Amino acid sequence: MKRHLRLFGLYFAQYFKVRLAYKADFFIAFFSSMAASVIGFGFVFVLFTKIPRLQGWTFNEILFLYAFSLLPLGFFNVISWNLYEFGDLYIIQGRFDRILLRPINTLFQVLFEKFRIESLQEVVTGLAVLTIAARRVGGHWTAADYAWLPVVVLCGSVIYLSVFLILTAVSFWFEDRVGIVPPVFNMLTFGRYPLTIYNVFIQFMLSWIIPFGFASFYPTTHFLHRAQFNAYFHLVPVVAAGFFSLACIIWGRGVRNYSSTGS
Amino acid sequence: MNGRVKLDFQPAVRALRVFGQFMRVGFVNTLAYRLRYYTGIVTYFIYVAVYYFIWKAIFEHGQKIEGFDFSQILTYIAVGWIIRSFYFNNIDQDMAQQVIEGKLAMDLIKPVNVQSMYVAQAFGEAVFRLALLTAPTALVLLLVYPLRWPAGWASFLAFFWSVVLSFFIVAGINFAVGTLAIRLQSILGLLRAKYFLLELFSGLLLPISFFPHAAQKVLAVLPFQYISYVPVLLYLGKLRGLAMARALGVQLFWVVALMALGHAMWRWSTRKITIQGG
Incomplete structure (x- = not known):
């Protein structure tokens, strides 16, 4: 464990140096993707100049939900970069051979060989907007609330990671060129609005099949005092742990199934 | 009038032929990735x-916002995404x-105009997507949602040409932004910001008339709303007669202006150039 932590530090530092080779580019990437996050909220912002609330949710509450959703997403984006190209780079080009030769966990290597560092802006932007939104929503935050926040953010990241790990692991069996990842990635948008606006089918899907609801909507209900979702809120760590175990099992099977392309 | 007036069409014909060839390249390149369109x-x-x-x-509560009822706004959103699958x-x-x-x-080193080469290839792709992405998407959405038909034949015709012009507006913007890569080296973050900016200010996410008045005034003198908002208004029949002609005219103006901008930026960018590796 300690060794892995040290390695994580080394991997991160190494990649950070790579990125800083183009210093100007790195800063432009950081600030322009920050602008992207802010503009991403433009739709809701304009919308609420026309309507007072969205099915009982006020502007500030939706703002809180949006800001919160950026936190797990930011952490996930930082480490998920390699997952998108996994099929092409590691399976088809055979880079996975190299991974197998090293005495470190395969998943650890794949995730931490490359970082999308500028996505940390999502965490920064998210925290800033979250603070503003929380203040405007009002209500008292107990010590327990402050303790829960990092826990559910972590769980949210783990849920995103698990879903995309499962989808990525599929490329151990199919040399996936069709790409099921983009449509699922686009479903992240669903989680930025109260789940209650969707029909039963989508609500069920976002809770139990692709559990994005547990990564953004259900966690925020606690801080926005919607007691009817209490049970779901307390299930967040359970769902995260469950899906992560499932993802690890599928990944493990995939690794065993891997046969090199021989190139 | 005895002077020999000889019109030389040769350069124009050649340019068109080159455009057509690059269009074909774009079309065929996309053919290789046709599976992607199912997920699209x-x-x-x-x-x-x-x-x-x-x-x-x-x-x-069944109210109206800025002259849109639910059925109109649903059509607005769906048609907006359908045409995006073409002009994108x-x-x-x-x-x-x-x-x-x-x-x-x-x-x-290619002896052609780089801008028209990129635009031609993209247009070839767009024609391809029209058949494999735009048409099926439109069909699926029509079957699932109660969408409205075009407001009339004139509206539909204007809408059609408007969408073609949208493609060239987007192509003009994208080429101009793309030239920035030459001096900035990597512009992926910038492109992401542009992506969200276009989504919002083109009217894809919601009609421009929903924006605060000050914002509307600014957007009126920018090309973005001519990408999605204006074509869909034509479809819905919210622009007729003179307004229709005017909308198409302004679109045409932006196509020319943005292409000129891209051309100028390309010339400026390539004056000093660094080629990485090779």
């Missing part, structure tokens, strides 16, 4: 679904990629 249809379907539910929640292109990303891989040198 799903993706667009998901987008429209999300906004369907959001707007349904907004219109739960990746010229800027392709150029950024060329710069990163150091292949830009190849573009420079």
Whole structure:
């Protein structure tokens, strides 16, 4: 464990140096993707100049939900970069051979060989907007609330990671060129609005099949005092742990199934 | 009038032929990735679904906002995404990629206008997508949602040409942005910001008339709303007669202006150039 932590530090530092080779580019990437996050909220912002609330949710509450959703997403984006190209780079080009030769966990290597560092802006932007939104929503935050926040953010990241790990692991069996990842990635948008606006089918899907609801909507209900979702809120760590175990099992099977392309 | 007036069409014919050839290249290149379009249809379907539910929640009391009722706004959103599957292109990303891989040198030595080469290839792709992405997406959305038909034949015709012009507006913007890659080296973050900016200010996410008045005034003198908002208004029959002609005229103006801008930026960018690797 300690060794892995040290390695994580080394991997991160190494990649950070790579990125800083183009210093100007790195800063432009950081600030322009920050602008992207802010503009991403433009739709809701304009919308609420026309309507007072969205099915009982006020502007500030939706703002809180949006800001919160950026936190797990930011952490996930930082480490998920390699997952998108996994099929092409590691399976088809055979880079996975190299991974197998090293005495470190395969998943650890794949995730931490490359970082999308500028996505940390999502965490920064998210925290800033979250603070503003929380203040405007009002209500008292107990010590327990402050303790829960990092826990559910972590769980949210783990849920995103698990879903995309499962989808990525599929490329151990199919040399996936069709790409099921983009449509699922686009479903992240669903989680930025109260789940209650969707029909039963989508609500069920976002809770139990692709559990994005547990990564953004259900966690925020606690801080926005919607007691009817209490049970779901307390299930967040359970769902995260469950899906992560499932993802690890599928990944493990995939690794065993891997046969090199021989190139 | 005895003087021999000889019109020389040769350069124009040659330019068109080159445009046609690059269009074909774009078309054939896309053919190789046709499987991607199945997931593309799903993706667009998901987008429209999300906004369907959001707007349904907004219109739960059956009111009208800025002259739009629920059925109109649903059509607005769906048609907006349908035409996006046609006009959308990746010229800027392709150029950024060329710069990163150091292949830009190849573009420079080709004896053709680089801008029209990129635009032609993208247009070939767009024609391809029209058949494999736009049409099926439109069909699926028409079957699932109660969408409105075009307001009339004149509206539909104007809408059609308007969407073609949209493509060239987007292509013009993307090429101009793409030239920035030459001096900035890598512009992926910038492209992401542009992506969200276009989504919002083109009117894809919601009609421009929903924006605060000050914002509307600014947007009126920018090309963005001519990408999605104006074509869809034509479809819905909210622009007729003179307004219709005027809309198409302004679109045409922006096509010319943006192409000129891209051309100037290309010349400026390539004056000093660094090729990576090779």
